[in-house]
Amino acid sequence: MAILKCNELTKQYGSVCALDHISLTIEPGRIVGLLGPNGSGKTTLIKLANGLLTPSSGEILINGDKPGVESKRFISYLPDRTCIATWMTVKQLMDFYMDFYGDFDVDAARQMLSRLGIDEKQRVRQMSKGTREKVQLILVMSRKAGLYLLDEPIGGVDPATRDYILNTIIGNYNPEASVIISTHLIADVENVLDDVIFINCGQIVLTSSVDDIRENNGKSVDALFREVFKC
Amino acid sequence: MLGKLIKHEFRATARIMLPLIGALLAVSILANLSMRQVGSPNAGQSSVLNILSTIALILFGVGIMAVFIMSIVLMVQRFRSNLLQDEGYIMFTLPVTAHGLIWSKIIVSAVWFLATIAAIAAAGVTSVLRMRYIRDLIDAIRQALPRLTASQAVDGTAAVIEMVLIIIFAAAVMCLIFYAALSTGHGFANHKMLLSVISFIVYTVAMELISSLIANLFTSMGWSLPFYNTLGPSGRFHLTCGYLMFFMAISGAVFYVITAVNLKRRLNLE
Numbered sequence: 231m232a233i234l235k236c237n238e239l240t241k242q243y244g245s246v247c248a249l250d251h252i253s254l255t256i257e258p259g260r261i262v263g264l265l266g267p268n269g270s271g272k273t274t275l276i277k278l279a280n281g282l283l284t285p286s287s288g289e290i291l292i293n294g295d296k297p298g299v300e301s302k303r304f305i306s307y308l309p310d311r312t313c314i315a316t317w318m319t320v321k322q323l324m325d326f327y328m329d330f331y332g333d334f335d336v337d338a339a340r341q342m343l344s345r346l347g348i349d350e351k352q353r354v355r356q357m358s359k360g361t362r363e364k365v366q367l368i369l370v371m372s373r374k375a376g377l378y379l380l381d382e383p384i385g386g387v388d389p390a391t392r393d394y395i396l397n398t399i400i401g402n403y404n405p406e407a408s409v410i411i412s413t414h415l416i417a418d419v420e421n422v423l424d425d426v427i428f429i430n431c432g433q434i435v436l437t438s439s440v441d442d443i444r445e446n447n448g449k450s451v452d453a454l455f456r457e458v459f460k461c
Numbered sequence: 462m463l464g465k466l467i468k469h470e471f472r473a474t475a476r477i478m479l480p481l482i483g484a485l486l487a488v489s490i491l492a493n494l495s496m497r498q499v500g501s502p503n504a505g506q507s508s509v510l511n512i513l514s515t516i517a518l519i520l521f522g523v524g525i526m527a528v529f530i531m532s533i534v535l536m537v538q539r540f541r542s543n544l545l546q547d548e549g550y551i552m553f554t555l556p557v558t559a560h561g562l563i564w565s566k567i568i569v570s571a572v573w574f575l576a577t578i579a580a581i582a583a584a585g586v587t588s589v590l591r592m593r594y595i596r597d598l599i600d601a602i603r604q605a606l607p608r609l610t611a612s613q614a615v616d617g618t619a620a621v622i623e624m625v626l627i628i629i630f631a632a633a634v635m636c637l638i639f640y641a642a643l644s645t646g647h648g649f650a651n652h653k654m655l656l657s658v659i660s661f662i663v664y665t666v667a668m669e670l671i672s673s674l675i676a677n678l679f680t681s682m683g684w685s686l687p688f689y690n691t692l693g694p695s696g697r698f699h700l701t702c703g704y705l706m707f708f709m710a711i712s713g714a715v716f717y718v719i720t721a722v723n724l725k726r727r728l729n730l731e
Contacts, residue, residue: 282730302555315551329469
């Protein structure tokens with residue numbers, strides 16, 4: 231069964247069409263890059279998958295279910311901003327995730343935190359912006375989910391943090407799951423992707439495996455992206 | 462999952478409310494000592510003591526206002542920051558329904574309103590408490606109990622239960638008006654807080670208008686029903702309580718539906 235399936239999915243904000251009748255299927259065990267310029271519809275697609283938005287028409291299915299309690303149990307989601315409550319300590323955050331997600335691996339989370347030297351008693355508000363982002367990523371990747379939706383996980387961070395984030399994603403995701411990474415920083419993620427989806431102005435421009443792009447086009451995903459989205 | 466949502470909501474709110482309530486109770490003890498000083502025959506002899514007594518009494522007044530205002534501000538702020546701003550990305554992707562999220566907020570806010578009322582009452586009693594008054598009260602209860610008939614006891618108990626229920630209903634409806642207004646305002650792309658305030662005014666005025674209309678209808682028709690005239694004072698009291706609860710349940714249900722639909726269909730996290 232497809233892990234994520236869109237049929238003629240459309241989302242309109244008033245007169246603006248953010249997603250325009252898109253259809254796509256994502257199979258299990260794949261790391262997929264959802265690639266497109268700013269405002270192309272990447273975040274809207276991810277929000278629809280999460281149930282944070284409702285489609286204007288068409289449907290989106292997660293592991294066969296429409297977005298709801300079951301699909302939310304199945305998805306581990308990293309928003310494009312830091313959303314963890316700043317008054318909480320790291321320990322309270324882990325309690326929170328353990329309470330709501332039966333697949334949360336607290337030992338894995340503790341290992342990652344101790345590697346970074348983050349004290350469980352520390353409050354989020356006492357942390358730097360970069361540390362907050364890492365803590366949020368650790369919480370998301372400590373789940374043994376069926377689908378990881380990572381919205382701009384490497385946007386606005388320094389190259390060293392970028393490497394840490396990508397290594398954490400690759401080192402901790404459930405191998406039977408799929409990972410969707412939304413970004414426009416192609417060069418940084420290209421090496422970890424199995425498939426790519428190019429999206430622009432709410433429409434799917436290209437879906438392909440990374441190997442096919444390299445073989446058929448003789449160029450990297452980054453080079454093809456620059457060609458397709460040339461201003 | 463509702464229990465877990467309530468647990469975490471209490472964790473988020475208790476860190477603010479418990480110290481405030483504790484501080485109010487502590488200040489009420491100071492106020493009690495101050496009143497004894499003010500009322501004592503030695504009052505006025507020590508200006509330092511008089512100044513301290515006045516400060517304690519002012520602190521007591523400020524404390525009551527602070528706990529009361531904070532319980533309302535916290536109810537609004539928790540709904541807004543936890544569901545309609547960045548934390549909403551976490552809350553709305555938990556494997557829970559929007560109904561669970563709303564109920565957890567209503568239940569916890571209602572508990573804090575009740576706790577606030579109880580704390581203010583306790584602080585008020587503490588501030589004027591004298592051992593003599595306690596002895597008088599116990600004596601009065603001892604004398605009154607044997608004279609109490611069975612029907613008076615049942616009526617009294619029912620009245621107390623009805624009053625508590627009315628307070629709970631009123632607290633829940635107040636939460637829901639704020640939630641409906643906030644969720645309506647935050648469904649728009651811009652000027653979210655301004656539109657929330659406008660929504661609040663519109664909902665409040667609408668509720669007042671409808672309640673006035675229904676009250677007029679009752680006074681012109683309902684109260685003249687034959688059975689109403691046969692009721693004694695306690696019967697009329699229970700009927701009025703029943704009407705109040707019924708009206709609050711209906712208006713609460715309307716605001717709940719508005720909130721739930723807004724959170725499900727018009728959620729607009731930036």
